[in-house]
Amino acid sequence: MDMYCDGKEFENMKKRPLNEEQLEHMKNVHEHHVACNGTERQKNMAIIDSWVDEYGNVCVRLANNEWYHYYSNGTWG
Numbered sequence: 200m201d202m203y204c205d206g207k208e209f210e211n212m213k214k215r216p217l218n219e220e221q222l223e224h225m226k227n228v229h230e231h232h233v234a235c236n237g238t239e240r241q242k243n244m245a246i247i248d249s250w251v252d253e254y255g256n257v258c259v260r261l262a263n264n265e266w267y268h269y270y271s272n273g274t275w276g
Contacts, residue, residue: 214250228269
């Protein structure tokens, strides 16, 4: 699935809320993810939605309309 989304893909996803451990994981990975980008790009990287997909991956949608999986090993894709 493409990182960019017009919103239609999100309507059909099976989304589950994050538990406390997943919220902490999301916060830590997002902090590293944002730090890898320049100042201008960082302005549009706020998380506007988060969920756990059907495979147990923590997913985030950013203000710039990109979305990522934040994997358990600390990477994103």
